Amino acid sequence: MHHPEIPTIHVDVQIMFFDTDCAAVVNNIAYLRFIETARTLLAEQIGMSLAQMAETQRYPVVVRTEIDYKRGATLGNKLEVKGWLEKVERSTFWVAFEITRPADGALIVTSRQRLALVQMPEGRPIRLPKEWDVRFKHLKAH
Amino acid sequence: MHHPEIPTIHVDVQIMFFDTDCAAVVNNIAYLRFIETARTLLAEQIGMSLAQMAETQRYPVVVRTEIDYKRGATLGNKLEVKGWLEKVERSTFWVAFEITRPADGALIVTSRQRLALVQMPEGRPIRLPKEWDVRFKHLKAH
Amino acid sequence: MHHPEIPTIHVDVQIMFFDTDCAAVVNNIAYLRFIETARTLLAEQIGMSLAQMAETQRYPVVVRTEIDYKRGATLGNKLEVKGWLEKVERSTFWVAFEITRPADGALIVTSRQRLALVQMPEGRPIRLPKEWDVRFKHLKAH
Amino acid sequence: MHHPEIPTIHVDVQIMFFDTDCAAVVNNIAYLRFIETARTLLAEQIGMSLAQMAETQRYPVVVRTEIDYKRGATLGNKLEVKGWLEKVERSTFWVAFEITRPADGALIVTSRQRLALVQMPEGRPIRLPKEWDVRFKHLKAH
Numbered sequence: 001m002h003h004p005e006i007p008t009i010h011v012d013v014q015i016m017f018f019d020t021d022c023a024a025v026v027n028n029i030a031y032l033r034f035i036e037t038a039r040t041l042l043a044e045q046i047g048m049s050l051a052q053m054a055e056t057q058r059y060p061v062v063v064r065t066e067i068d069y070k071r072g073a074t075l076g077n078k079l080e081v082k083g084w085l086e087k088v089e090r091s092t093f094w095v096a097f098e099i100t101r102p103a104d105g106a107l108i109v110t111s112r113q114r115l116a117l118v119q120m121p122e123g124r125p126i127r128l129p130k131e132w133d134v135r136f137k138h139l140k141a142h
Numbered sequence: 143m144h145h146p147e148i149p150t151i152h153v154d155v156q157i158m159f160f161d162t163d164c165a166a167v168v169n170n171i172a173y174l175r176f177i178e179t180a181r182t183l184l185a186e187q188i189g190m191s192l193a194q195m196a197e198t199q200r201y202p203v204v205v206r207t208e209i210d211y212k213r214g215a216t217l218g219n220k221l222e223v224k225g226w227l228e229k230v231e232r233s234t235f236w237v238a239f240e241i242t243r244p245a246d247g248a249l250i251v252t253s254r255q256r257l258a259l260v261q262m263p264e265g266r267p268i269r270l271p272k273e274w275d276v277r278f279k280h281l282k283a284h
Numbered sequence: 285m286h287h288p289e290i291p292t293i294h295v296d297v298q299i300m301f302f303d304t305d306c307a308a309v310v311n312n313i314a315y316l317r318f319i320e321t322a323r324t325l326l327a328e329q330i331g332m333s334l335a336q337m338a339e340t341q342r343y344p345v346v347v348r349t350e351i352d353y354k355r356g357a358t359l360g361n362k363l364e365v366k367g368w369l370e371k372v373e374r375s376t377f378w379v380a381f382e383i384t385r386p387a388d389g390a391l392i393v394t395s396r397q398r399l400a401l402v403q404m405p406e407g408r409p410i411r412l413p414k415e416w417d418v419r420f421k422h423l424k425a426h
Numbered sequence: 427m428h429h430p431e432i433p434t435i436h437v438d439v440q441i442m443f444f445d446t447d448c449a450a451v452v453n454n455i456a457y458l459r460f461i462e463t464a465r466t467l468l469a470e471q472i473g474m475s476l477a478q479m480a481e482t483q484r485y486p487v488v489v490r491t492e493i494d495y496k497r498g499a500t501l502g503n504k505l506e507v508k509g510w511l512e513k514v515e516r517s518t519f520w521v522a523f524e525i526t527r528p529a530d531g532a533l534i535v536t537s538r539q540r541l542a543l544v545q546m547p548e549g550r551p552i553r554l555p556k557e558w559d560v561r562f563k564h565l566k567a568h
Contacts, residue, residue: 050502076476192360218334
């Protein structure tokens, strides 16, 4: 039997001072950096290389973020960011994320982001790569 | 006739280099800083002063963010962040935001955040101030 | 008598959660944002507008930063950033900064940055504007 | 012959969107995050664990930063941050950094930071660990 591909990435991060705030936990904004790192490496894995983006000026652009903060994390914590391609629409796609703390198995953050492919500097939306129709057929929205 | 209070704040920001990225527009994460500034000043206006938070270690903590990116903004753009108290639940409340560019009237970003009041460093949720039951009765979720 | 021009700027900032870290004071990196804001507005005042930079792709680029942290600042503190053109060399110039807390007169941070004018994306250094030879003659290095 | 210990750390980073700005290179402030990460891991290696810092509220605090920007780095670049203990004074110590791009051997950034050990929240300076007198005798300033 054939297992359809679900592009997935795992990124390890350790909480630094600049990730925390005076409430002594990680500031809500810092997680978006962790997520951007995972998303960028996932895009590279799917075939959108950073070098190519910089050259063609075609970038996957975040058009919506949903993020739920479940538990606080603190200085020095080692977290794992898991990101995966969740859904592919005509001209946008969704990536989902889960941030956990392996030391105690705590679920820290869940998130989803919707992205569009955009030609800069005009900001013009571009159709997703044609090959995605077949490659990610099982992730197509109905 | 009596107009019920809807606490609202307006904050002006100008886009700096560190707000942009190499796609030549404002990075999606930067808007969360603008929103945090508006939210913090709104909290102060409602009666949660920063000095008091630091002293009592009771902080309004973001438990969910939803943010939609409508249009790109660029270096030097002057934006207006409008934030207001949208809904009050038993132990959490929602604040809504709209970021616009007055120069051309463009709507740049819309966002909503759900917050809980938390006693640090334990991370224990606290009941919202009792006086909110009356003061924000018209914003109560049903 | 003629007072030679020393371009100077004052910027007010208030410390937000994302400026602090878990040591409960402002993180050392946050001050560099305050300084970049002051520097950018100073550059605009001297005649390097942000819109023009984005169009011509000629940017003042930081080539060296020196910063001394004198006192900690905390959540909610209102600080004043003063920045001024300190010295003009053949192809670079220095801007100096002082960050104070008016409430108690405390000196929080002092800093100096050396900048070069650079043509992007090549990264090629450009001569400073000719008119600066006369305009900032009194700030010329010997 | 005995080689005296010079605590040294190497950290790999890859340039993400949020590290760059609209001049298409890494924003000057982003390097300070890379340096903070290296410095924190170096501190941990020397015996100042993050968990211990958070518990005792004794933190190494940056009192001065000097940083020279030699070359620009761009989206997707893989950089190596090398940090080492440079000098130990009575109550402060210096850490030095070099950021290079292994792909072409380019030297991107050099930096030095002076740190003091501080008891928070009072902000009171603390004497460096007594064992450093012997352990880092060869790094003592004269």
